[in-house]
Amino acid sequence: MRRLITATLAAALLASTAQAQQLNFDDPVEFDKQRQQLTAKANGPEGEPWVQYYGDAIVDTAKFKKDGPYTVCFSNAGVNNAWRVTGWTNMQAEVKLHPEIKELIHVDAEGSDDKQIADIDDLLNGGKCSVLIVSPNTTAALTPAVEKACGVLPVIVFDRGVNTKCPVTFIHPVGGYGFGIQAGEFVAANAPAGANVLLLRIIPGVDVLETRASAAKRIFKEKGLNVIGEEFTEGDNAKTKSIVEDYLAKGSLDAIWMDAGATAVAALEAFEDAGKPLPIITGEDQQDFLQKWKAEGFKAIAPTYPTYQWRTPIIAAVKVLRGDPVPGPEWVMPQPAITAENLDQYVNDKMPPLHHAMCGCEKLPDYPAAWGGK
Amino acid sequence: MTQPASMRNIAPARRRLQQINPVYFVLAVLIVAIAVSNPSFVEPTGYMNFLKRAAPLAILAAGQIYVIVSGGFDLSVGSLITLTVVGSSMLLNNNADATWWVILVMYVIGALVGLINGLVVSYLRVPSLIATLGMMITLNGVAFMWSSGSPRGYLPETFRYFGRVNIQGVPLIQFLPVALIALVMVGATFYWLMHRTNFGRMLHAIGDNPRAAKMSGVPVERVRVLAFMVSAFSAVTAGILLGGFAGVSTDVGIGYELQAITATVIGGAQLLGGRGSVPASIAGALTLTAIFTLLNFVGLPKPTRDVVQGVILIAAVVLATYRRNRTGT
Numbered sequence: 001m002r003r004l005i006t007a008t009l010a011a012a013l014l015a016s017t018a019q020a021q022q023l024n025f026d027d028p029v030e031f032d033k034q035r036q037q038l039t040a041k042a043n044g045p046e047g048e049p050w051v052q053y054y055g056d057a058i059v060d061t062a063k064f065k066k067d068g069p070y071t072v073c074f075s076n077a078g079v080n081n082a083w084r085v086t087g088w089t090n091m092q093a094e095v096k097l098h099p100e101i102k103e104l105i106h107v108d109a110e111g112s113d114d115k116q117i118a119d120i121d122d123l124l125n126g127g128k129c130s131v132l133i134v135s136p137n138t139t140a141a142l143t144p145a146v147e148k149a150c151g152v153l154p155v156i157v158f159d160r161g162v163n164t165k166c167p168v169t170f171i172h173p174v175g176g177y178g179f180g181i182q183a184g185e186f187v188a189a190n191a192p193a194g195a196n197v198l199l200l201r202i203i204p205g206v207d208v209l210e211t212r213a214s215a216a217k218r219i220f221k222e223k224g225l226n227v228i229g230e231e232f233t234e235g236d237n238a239k240t241k242s243i244v245e246d247y248l249a250k251g252s253l254d255a256i257w258m259d260a261g262a263t264a265v266a267a268l269e270a271f272e273d274a275g276k277p278l279p280i281i282t283g284e285d286q287q288d289f290l291q292k293w294k295a296e297g298f299k300a301i302a303p304t305y306p307t308y309q310w311r312t313p314i315i316a317a318v319k320v321l322r323g324d325p326v327p328g329p330e331w332v333m334p335q336p337a338i339t340a341e342n343l344d345q346y347v348n349d350k351m352p353p354l355h356h357a358m359c360g361c362e363k364l365p366d367y368p369a370a371w372g373g374k
Numbered sequence: 375m376t377q378p379a380s381m382r383n384i385a386p387a388r389r390r391l392q393q394i395n396p397v398y399f400v401l402a403v404l405i406v407a408i409a410v411s412n413p414s415f416v417e418p419t420g421y422m423n424f425l426k427r428a429a430p431l432a433i434l435a436a437g438q439i440y441v442i443v444s445g446g447f448d449l450s451v452g453s454l455i456t457l458t459v460v461g462s463s464m465l466l467n468n469n470a471d472a473t474w475w476v477i478l479v480m481y482v483i484g485a486l487v488g489l490i491n492g493l494v495v496s497y498l499r500v501p502s503l504i505a506t507l508g509m510m511i512t513l514n515g516v517a518f519m520w521s522s523g524s525p526r527g528y529l530p531e532t533f534r535y536f537g538r539v540n541i542q543g544v545p546l547i548q549f550l551p552v553a554l555i556a557l558v559m560v561g562a563t564f565y566w567l568m569h570r571t572n573f574g575r576m577l578h579a580i581g582d583n584p585r586a587a588k589m590s591g592v593p594v595e596r597v598r599v600l601a602f603m604v605s606a607f608s609a610v611t612a613g614i615l616l617g618g619f620a621g622v623s624t625d626v627g628i629g630y631e632l633q634a635i636t637a638t639v640i641g642g643a644q645l646l647g648g649r650g651s652v653p654a655s656i657a658g659a660l661t662l663t664a665i666f667t668l669l670n671f672v673g674l675p676k677p678t679r680d681v682v683q684g685v686i687l688i689a690a691v692v693l694a695t696y697r698r699n700r701t702g703t
Contacts, residue, residue, distance in 0.1 A: 237620030242666075245423055245427075355524065
């Protein structure tokens with residue numbers, strides 16, 4: 001009996017460590033790699049980061065060569081937040097630059113794994129697609145569907161990844177650690193040792209967000225900053241403002257670090273309404289934040305998860321169908337941050353408040369009207 | 375059946391005094407706990423910010439109780455809040471002069487939503503849970519279609535006035551949030567409408583026993599429709615305050631329908647209708663907000679906080695149910 005219990009315990013322990021390893025969001029090796037990529041020089045044309053890439057790995061695509069015109073199919077995880085709205089607009093505009101594409105078939109999974117798996121099946125069965133672009137809703141759930149598609153036609157994955165190397169290439173910016181490093185280092189460089197930092201996060205358990213937080217916490221610990229709280233806002237303005245109000249009622253706050261900038265303005269308003277000076281803050285490339293930053297001149301940085309990455313899968317798809325080589329099996333692109341020095345380049349009060357400025361879309365057809373600008 | 379029910383509701387105030395709703399005690403305990411864990415709460419900035427933050431949910435609960443008392447649910451209020459915020463930002467298009475007519479348009483939209491909810495429930499005999507669920511999905515879709523997921527404009531300060539601004543220089547309390555004035559006005563009107571008018575008595579009668587109410591001459595359908603319109607009115611008001619408090623976002627109303635229903639239950643309402651009061655529902659909303667605030671101040675880690683929050687909620691509802699079973703009111 002006792003042996004049985006010991007064996008079960010051991011097995012359980014083993015299983016839990018295995019899982020812990022799989023879900024490691026604080027990987028020093030990946031942290032260092034991304035930190036280097038942030039300052040490395042990317043290959044490709046200067047000023048067009050959506051076609052730039054790090055490293056020299058290239059995949060040959062001669063076997064996919066096909067005569068046009070092409071039908072590009074896109075299985076989209078969702079258009080359920082402002083970031084994805086900007087990105088999706090970018091992609092539609094990019095298609096207009098390629099006369100060899102006769103049709104873009106878009107299916108929206110509305111944030112559901114099941115729907116996306118069915119969507120991919122439908123696209124394959126329809127038999128019209130020359131190439132399939134996938135922006136997976138979640139990594140593990142979509143892996144089998146992507147593997148199945150790989151057997152039928154060339155597949156290009158971007159944004160979130162899948163656990164298989166079968167796609168021609170996986171397009172993504174530097175990554176979550178990189179975002180956390182840019183924001184964390186700015187706070188660490190501007191706040192005195194021992195300063196109070198509040199971490200505002202959207203939700204726990206999402207890989208790209210967890211790595212942002214772990215990278216920042218690593219930096220804050222190195223610099224001896226005092227993390228006085230880590231709160232989850234669910235991306236809700238009212239909740240964000242309430243949380244910050246409560247912290248201000250309890251004591252002083254020197255800096256606010258955010259894992260995503262959607263609610264940065266609400267956090268700042270809590271300081272304004274309490275009559276306190278604005279803190280050091282890290283936001284994102286949303287116009288409402290950039291415009292407030294420009295107007296008020298507080299100490300800030302806006303790391304980005306650039307929406308220009310939505311242009312790249314179309315560019316890659318056309319290359320693959322022509323049989324031209326593309327960067328792969330991972331196409332890692334630059335992930336710039338907006339700073340006080342280059343803020344003027346991105347702030348634009350003609351664009352709507354939730355527009356993401358790092359879109360690389362200014363020279364695309366129908367700009368700015370298609371993005372809601374004037 | 376109707377006789378005792380209506381008797382209870384016009385029962386003398388004396389009886390009500392003897393049986394003070396436990397939600398007020400729960401609220402008092404929570405307020406004391408907040409004050410102990412964070413002494414600055416007793417200063418105006420502390421408690422006024424709390425009331426300001428609670429105002430949208432309190433107004434929403436005061437509207438929801440109308441539908442609950444009539445024996446239904448209104449699940450569409452959260453999406454109506456979202457539609458109000460997103461729609462206002464689209465219509466305003468950064469033009470501060472448009473504030474007044476935009477607010478008017480929002481109330482007209484709200485009235486239509488309430489009217490449709492009420493008509494579908496009353497005349498097409500669709501259960502309110504399903505009818506308002508359908509409305510919720512529809513309104514979320516409308517808000518998304520209208521804005522393509524990315525609202526085009528800011529809310530100008532004239533619009534945000536109601537949810538954000540504090541009137542300064544008020545004697546004794548230093549400042550007074552406009553949102554609190556809105557809560558007091560809406561609360562008083564809703565209290566009068568439910569507890570001092572014939573309409574309110576008919577509402578209780580319908581929830582208690584619709585058939586008996588009908589036979590004694592209550593225009594059941596019309597009263598139900600009105601209840602949904604009151605609820606929609608409260609949702610538009612809450613939307614204006616929430617948009618004012620925190621600005622434009624596309625998911626501002628998510629979860630508010632359930633919070634509002636929870637608030638009314640904490641306030642002792644009976645989910646199948648017939649019982650409930652406006653002040654107790656407002657107290658229920660304040661209790662719910664007080665729980666969130668207290669747990670923020672105590673600084674427990676998030677998972678622990680969720681557990682504590684759930685336990686307090688269940689305890690409050692159990693307390694309300696226990697009292698109702700014991701006293702029958």
